[in-house]
Amino acid sequence: MGISEEQWQSPSRLPGWTRAHVATHLARNADAFTRVVSGLAEDRQVPMYDSRAERDQEIERGSERDGLALQIDLDTSAGRLHEAFDLLEALPPMTTVELAPGLEIDSGQLATARLAEVLLHHLDLDVGFSLSDICPDAAGWLLAWVCFRLRGRATIPAMRILSDTGLTDRIGGSGYAPTVRGSDAALAGWLSGRTGPEELRGVQNLAIPLLG
Structure with missing residues (x-):
């Protein structure tokens, strides 16, 4: 599906952002992951972005x-990241990387983190892509990341999360945690704030x- 110039400059599902904002963010996010991976390959920890500003x-x-x-920009930045991800194979297993203050993961999760960015922001573009378009494996990875x-x-x-495929987790703050059930895609969509709870059980x- 093509996107017209008017549609690029029209609002996305993200407050205050047009579709062009979302696309630019996805491209710069790819460059940020490329930067992180390239740094790891040289045994250096580098931030995804120099500053939020x-x-x-x-x-x-x-x-x-x-x-x-x-x-x-979307195509070329994704291509650079695809090449950079090949460098991960040479890294020691469980190499830790800090994506943002307080957000540390191991290098094996980098591809999942990028996949989540692409899937969620594809929904945000509001161009006909929906949760039902996410393949089962990707939906499971997305839910695990969220x-x-x-x-x-x-x-x-x-709350306690129990997906129809068997993924379980406990998220949120302290206190009583009711169990919320549903498909991987429906849970991921609701937990990320993209969709409603209509297909879930136990949401109350x-x-x-x-x-974000």
Whole structure:
């Protein structure tokens, strides 16, 4: 499906962002992962972004481009990251990397982290892509990543997650944790703040903020 120039500059599902903002963020996120992986290959820990302010400025500037420039940027940045991910095979297992302050993962999770960015922001583009378009394996990886991000987060209501494929986790703050059940895709969509709870069981009056 093609996206017109008017559609690129129209609102996405993310508050305050057009589709061009989302596309630019995805491209710069690919470059940030490339930077992290390249640093690991040289036994250096480097941040994904020099600063939040610089990241935001790049997204704002990039959002002003036309559709062709956005598409070229998405394709070329993804290509660079694809090549960089080949470097991960030479790293010692369980090499730790800090993606953001307080967010540490091992190098084997980098591809999953990028996949989650692509899937969630593809939903945010609001161009016809839906949860039902996510293949079962990817939906499982996405749910595992979202749960990892929300584990122990005090701003999220305490709950136990039980997916139809058997994935279990406990997320949110302290206190009583009701069990929420559903498919991998429906759980991932709701827990990331992208979709409603209609296909889930045990949600009751739980509310989830948008996961950036």
